[in-house]
Amino acid sequence: MDRKKLISIRDLQMKFGMHHVLKGLDLDVFQGDIIGYIGPNGAGKSTTIKIILGLIEDYAGEVEIFGEPLRQEKLHHKRRIGYVPESADMYEQLTPSEYLSFTGTLYGIKPAVANEKAFQLLRLLEMEDVFHQRIDGFSKGMRQKVLIVSSLLHNPDIIFLDEPLNGLDTNSVSVMKQIFKQLATQGKTIFFSSHMMELVENVSNRIVLLSDGKVAADASFAELQAQNQEGSLEGIFNQLTGFKEQENIVESFVNYVVNQDTKRAGYA
């Protein structure tokens, strides 16, 4: 395989105060990868993405992007990256038309060009009716579509998506899945984190599991299935993250919910 290596991470460490989030992460990303980045809540998925994007700077370890060290990152790298953030931070008082033509300007695209492209993309996602309505009235899924379009306007080489299909309806999810796959065959690289195992299973050609600040598994779904006894990705996920007490937790949880007296419902 002589696919181009786009990102190389060596011994990446990150601390927030006393809290050690990443404890020596190693990862290479190649062109055409569709990486499903999974792991328990708080494992450091978003932190990794934010570091690669240059949003967090005080990390330890080596990160290279497009063959150059991230620390001396130049603006031209950002031109090749698209990003869908986890929290839907956006200028909500704007309309998609205004917001996306502004995003275009940020990437150096002429507003009129960006606006037309945005309209076509959103039209295909069945959002043409609300193109001129304010975002603050949108549902979660509609916002998410705007964010996805905003990350693709400038035709990036690599796209980072943090929980990309959050809140999307079933039809949109199946459309987006196919779009991701097609983009990868066009030579795009996709790096997404998600808790939707079914999505990760179906879309990604590489699954990276983050557990306790390190990469616990890095393989395709088929390879993972071969290595583990569990058949589903959910089962493999539970197994690899050392999660065994599911039944106890469930029983106890329900007990707490239905019993007024918390003392009697204690951990089984």
Add this chain to the structure above:
Amino acid sequence: MHNFLILKILDYFRPLLEKFQLDYPLLRHFLAVKLVMDHRRSSTLFEDADKKEGNPFFRSLWLYALYGIILIFFIYGEAYMLQMSIIFGVALFILMTSLIADFSPVLLDTRDKAMLDTKPVDAKTIATAKFIHIFIYLILLVGSFTIIPILFMLFVQGLFFTVLFVVMLMLFLVFTMALTSLVYILVLKLFSGTSLRNTISYIQILFAIGIIVGYQLIIRTYGYVDTEVMYVFKWWHAVLPPFWFAAPFELVMNQNTSAAIIVLSCISLVIPIAAMGLYYYYMPTLEKNIQKLQVYSNTSQEKSSFIERFWGTVLCHTEEDRVYFQFVYRMIRREREFKLKVYPALGIGVVLPFIFLFSLVGTVSQGELADSLSYLYMYVMHLFIGIALYTFQFSGSFKGAWLFKASGGEKTKPLYKAVLKVFWVKLYTPMFLVVATGYILLFSKMTLLDAAAVFLSAIVQALLSYWLLMKSDYPFALPFEKAQEAGSSVQALLLMLVVLPFALLHYLSTLVIFGSLFYVLVLLAGSVVLWKIAFPAQRSK
């Protein structure tokens, strides 16, 4: 969205901005977006997005124009040093209070960082655009404030003087903004995490107090306003900005070429430009360090403070009340924007009663002062009760208020009950203790009974303010942008006047024997009755 007049004016400056290697199309688009957003109010949970658009800031401008009328008195005459330093002193006061309360959040905004930083944009261009964005508002603010004085100036002092004034005003604006930003840059560089957030609040209080003290110093330089007074230079005038900006008028109009005036005039030119240069140089650092405000390094569980637990137990008799009390207490302890808006005002409230006394020193002897009724100046600190309470309605996380509605049952009164309690305990009492201690030490005639009367009148005033001001169903349920609406500042202003009858009644009570005692009892009964009316006891379940 690109049709703002202001942007068309900006287009004339395009060559200049491009000389500084800024990406003009980006800058213009960013500004257009910001202006559009200011124009649209965000919708709150309980009402639909307002159909009528418009910037609440614009609608409050006429109030500043009204304030501006007081400047007219300082335009006549030829004691330029005196007149202009007062004008610039007042302008500095208005500008800085507005900068601190309304524009610090804009300057320290972290919300669009994730959005902008992932894009290939030039940090300097964005920072400049943010600067211009604030600058536009300051021009409008100062413009409305000085429009009436400027018209008078044209008639009284002539065109040349007026032009000079406008030029100095611009320099003055640049100076004020650059200075504020530089202080933030320094603070952000020196501190980090939680301590940073606290430090910022303290800095803002210091700013506010510094301005008041500085203003008083200027006034006291002349003792009283008399246009015949000769200006005598003192070394410390060199550190007070209003004197710098006044000096060129003395130099040009009165042909006063004394060394001091020339030096001050030079300062008025050099410092703003130097401050601007420094700001331009350090701007990227500001943008980078703003991120620190976002990092929550404190992972350990925050303990409830002793004061919180103590008052929670003393003032709240039911479990429910205690929970609401804690909720309100913690909300204001952690909400940065709340602190930005309220703490400087309270800081001024503490300092003002003493500053008023200083202005009496010299006109009366110390013994006379101690024996006088001047301790009634203590009521000055109550001017800010209305504003402080009013601010409890707003929050950055105003959308969280759905919880109150969704959980059912009567929430409005219990929550506002907690707001009033927290206000008294956390905001008012510390303020009161400082001022009352100082006053009792200063005034031999002031008794604990007088202090009690002041304290009780604050309770009554807070209850009245609660009735008059609270429009929102729940505290922390409106976005801060709504706080700027003009109608409410008028209300707050009127509430300031409520202080007068209290002070007057207090004065009358000192004229009769046992009057103070009687007054305290009346206030006590009044606050209990008002409390019962405002929050009738709920039937227990």
